[in-house]
Amino acid sequence: MPNIDELSAAEIASGVKAGDFTATEVAEASLDAIDKREGEVQAFLQVVPELALAAAKKCDEARAKGEELGALAGVPVAFKDNMHLVGTRTTCASRMLENYDSVFTATCVQRMLDAGATPLGKTNMDEFAFGSSTESSAFHRTNNPWDTTRVPGGSSGGSAAAVAAGEATITLGSDTGGSIRQPASLCGVVGMKPTYGAVSRYGVVAFGSSLDQVGPFGRSVADVALAMNALTGPGRDPYDSTSQNCPVDFLEHLDDPIEGRKVGVVPALMEAAGLTQEVKDALAGAIKALEDQGAEIVEVELPNIASAIAAYYVIAPCEAFSNLARFDGVRYGYQEPDCLSLAEQTAKSRAHGFGEEAKRRQMLGAYLLASGVYDKYYYPAQQVRTLITRDYVEAYKRCDVILMPAAPRTAFKFGEMSDPTQMYASDMFTISNNIAGNGGISVPIGLGAESKLPVSAQLQGPAFSDRRLLQFARAIERAYVAKGVVAPAFAGKGGDLA
Ligand code: GLN
Numbered sequence: 001m002p003n004i005d006e007l008s009a010a011e012i013a014s015g016v017k018a019g020d021f022t023a024t025e026v027a028e029a030s031l032d033a034i035d036k037r038e039g040e041v042q043a044f045l046q047v048v049p050e051l052a053l054a055a056a057k058k059c060d061e062a063r064a065k066g067e068e069l070g071a072l073a074g075v076p077v078a079f080k081d082n083m084h085l086v087g088t089r090t091t092c093a094s095r096m097l098e099n100y101d102s103v104f105t106a107t108c109v110q111r112m113l114d115a116g117a118t119p120l121g122k123t124n125m126d127e128f129a130f131g132s133s134t135e136s137s138a139f140h141r142t143n144n145p146w147d148t149t150r151v152p153g154g155s156s157g158g159s160a161a162a163v164a165a166g167e168a169t170i171t172l173g174s175d176t177g178g179s180i181r182q183p184a185s186l187c188g189v190v191g192m193k194p195t196y197g198a199v200s201r202y203g204v205v206a207f208g209s210s211l212d213q214v215g216p217f218g219r220s221v222a223d224v225a226l227a228m229n230a231l232t233g234p235g236r237d238p239y240d241s242t243s244q245n246c247p248v249d250f251l252e253h254l255d256d257p258i259e260g261r262k263v264g265v266v267p268a269l270m271e272a273a274g275l276t277q278e279v280k281d282a283l284a285g286a287i288k289a290l291e292d293q294g295a296e297i298v299e300v301e302l303p304n305i306a307s308a309i310a311a312y313y314v315i316a317p318c319e320a321f322s323n324l325a326r327f328d329g330v331r332y333g334y335q336e337p338d339c340l341s342l343a344e345q346t347a348k349s350r351a352h353g354f355g356e357e358a359k360r361r362q363m364l365g366a367y368l369l370a371s372g373v374y375d376k377y378y379y380p381a382q383q384v385r386t387l388i389t390r391d392y393v394e395a396y397k398r399c400d401v402i403l404m405p406a407a408p409r410t411a412f413k414f415g416e417m418s419d420p421t422q423m424y425a426s427d428m429f430t431i432s433n434n435i436a437g438n439g440g441i442s443v444p445i446g447l448g449a450e451s452k453l454p455v456s457a458q459l460q461g462p463a464f465s466d467r468r469l470l471q472f473a474r475a476i477e478r479a480y481v482a483k484g485v486v487a488p489a490f491a492g493k494g495g496d497l498a
Pocket of ligand 1: 129130131132154155174175176177178179180207316424427
């Protein structure tokens with residue numbers, strides 16, 4: 001069995017199919033890597049060896065019977081802990097759901113399993129996906145595999161870190177304002193937020209329902225494309241009314257040349273306040289790499305994008321307030337004991353079940369939706385949303401994709417962003433895409449000259465141009481690495497069964 005750190009998802013699946021090694025050996029190698037590395041990384045909230053080994057065994061038995069194996073045969077995967085998987089808890093990294101057992105399996109999770117993947121467990125996150133550093137998890141922090149004194153980003157920080165540390169080959173996250181693309185950038189892995197509706201959200205605990213989207217992390221663009229094939233497909237999920245028919249093979253045009261294609265850049269974003277010099281320099285390199293492959297760079301404007309964060313922090317808390325109202329201590333999750341009235345039970349269960357940021361968001365949402373206040377904030381925020389969506393439509397008349405930073409700076413230290421509004425600014429380049437419902441992907445472009453930490457470029461595209469995004473991301477990747485890498489501190493430190 002070759003070193004699992006060096007195998008792509010496609011290589012694992014083809015190796016299992018060819019009988020070069022078994023899914024059980026792969027599962028054991030991954031569990032071994034988790035054993036060795038998890039002490040330093042803490043990417044997982046729950047590891048499920050029994051489920052992993054049972055799935056691997058099923059895969060090996062299917063092969064022995066001559067059955068056709070799926071595209072993810074034996075590929076070790078993990079899921080953000082807001083996704084239901086029967087046999088695991090789904091905690092959303094909250095005390096509120098600390099003991100909540102999944103009663104069904106999310107469609108996105110099921111699709112990965114149906115493609116033959118091996119489930120390793122559930123990954124850490126910011127509580128209910130509120131945050132950009134995974135620090136608001138009620139249980140523990142997750143360390144960035146490139147520098148364990150720094151955050152992995154968030155809110156899908158555990159999923160990004162698990163891939164960067166070589167603990168899982170593919171993981172899933174959710175992205176409401178940047179929670180896949182930003183941690184992918186901070187951890188030096190590829191992370192994709194598909195177009196709103198491309199992937200079913202059935203069985204994923206809702207945060208902002210008009211913004212949430214599930215997507216994959218991988219060490220390479222090809223791994224992410226392979227996962228996209230499993231996650232999407234012909235036909236809509238009858239359990240998610242926002243899911244769309246998506247009968248696309250994401251691998252089909254992956255390596256097509258980008259010669260003559262147009263890449264938009266927004267000058268105001270490339271000079272945005274808060275963007276560090278090393279990120280600017282790295283992006284200049286990515287632009288050059290695309291030009292060298294024959295792409296034409298065109299300047300485009302997104303005139304209303306400066307209002308995106310403000311609009312998001314009205315719309316998202318309002319939706320979160322509405323979605324989290326169900327956690328009232330009656331039906332789901334934590335219930336305060338010994339209360340004398342229902343009102344007392346609800347108040348105390350919520351007061352003790354939720355952490356600080358979850359409370360802040362819900363109080364903000366409650367306030368913003370109050371009569372009299374609603375007209376002042378929620379209504380204009382929705383108007384700004386329309387303006388931003390139209391800005392993108394105009395911009396995409398002039399280019400195929402837009403290139404911009406994924407995050408303003410590389411991974412920061414724990415506790416460094418003590419003011420919540422500072423943290424909110426981490427998503428200054430990602431949020432507008434959720435507002436417009438479009439797809440986006442972050443792809444590593446080397447290390448910052450000063451910090452020596454991963455920097456990524458972000459590509460955004462029109463709705464349902466996800467295959468094109470992967471193709472351009474692959475073009476960038478081609479210029480940097482032949483194949484995804486595990487963070488150097490972890491590469492080869494475990495999981496080698498040779
Ligand atoms: N950081 C943003 C927030 O805190 C986005 C989070 C996300 O995409 N889940 O809301």
